[in-house]
Amino acid sequence: MSDLALRALRKTYSRKGRPDVEAVRGIDVEIPSGELLGLLGPSGCGKSTTLRMIAGLEEVTGGDIVVGGSSVAALPPQRRNIGVAFENYALYPPLTVAENLAFGLAARGRGGRAEIAARVREMAARIELTDLLDAKPGGLSSGQKQRVALARALVREPDVLLLDEPLSHLDAAQRDTTRRELKRLQRDLGHTTILVTHDQEEALSLADRIAVMKDGEILQIGTPDEIYDAPATLFVADFVGEPAINLLPGTVTPGGVRLSDAVTVALSRPPLEPGRSVVLGVRPEDVRPVGEDDADMRGTVVVYEPLLEMGLATVRLDGVAEPLTVQTDPDLRLDRDQTVHLRFDRDRCHLFDADTQRALPGMENR
Ligand SMILES: Nc1ncnc2c1ncn2[C@@H]1O[C@H](COP(=O)(O)OP(=O)(O)OP(=O)(O)O)[C@@H](O)[C@H]1O
């Protein structure tokens, strides 16, 4: 297993008669051997392009890709020992599942026939494919194809494993079991891995670190806790977390942040510049309904959704344009138009500069 470094990696798609697309704009990442890096970002931000460059399926426009200390940027895909499982499977239709898994292993010097067959069977068992080994891809469901693609990537014992939405077609139950097995395999075998997913829960539960990407650039890299607890920008704060963080424009006061004439949020460590325009971020779970005496503010319930594990209230605050999402205990019932008294967790409020949209210095580590 090897570490992987991306150095100032860039990709511009140029096509005649069309404007250039700068899909990846110079990204730098060091992934230590055995780490699983989750790559998160909105559609079109350059995630797949990045993986395709690492796999050698797309030429790089600039920068370098280094695996185990050597540049692979100029090598053809088959000379990079990289396992890929992308959303579109790329299985060979005439071959059985077993043959698909074994394909190319002998040519790569990965043991004799019997040894390869045993490895294929073992991997199939771990990904619950044993019953499908003799089937052809054409007859499989999309979830089954996806698991074959994953098993095929893993059975190669690659230096680097690249997974682009590898579980997107599985149903909820299978996704859960496959996710757990994937994590176990990745740990056991020590693959250096990049996982692209739209599923935040998947990223937060599987990844050692997460990179958040936007418009071809990486905005922040950190452990799931760092990204969640100390987002570096408004975009990262907004993108990570379900239900989404509340983002409320306000003005710094000596003791906190004023959201409107009627509403000021007290902070344990207010920033020093009264009058500065900021955006206050507070996650729905960090706002609590409390008794009137303990409250920071009063609001009116607009909608209350009783969900299985929690309640979600949308609350209107006096003079504040943005509605506030509040997560409550599941057994708390709130009625529409009911008045609620709320308190923000003072240690878990995030402040961002209204112009630069970056976290205020000293606020990141709250
Ligand atoms: N072959 C191509 N030719 C031209 N432009 C492309 C090509 N492939 C991707 N792009 C463009 O490059 C940008 C990044 O695309 P990419 O597929 O890497 O995004 P992504 O983050 O994987 O998105 P998604 O989450 O939707 O899969 C997009 O603007 C896309 O339209």
Ligand SMILES: [Mg+2]
């Ligand atoms: Mg993609």
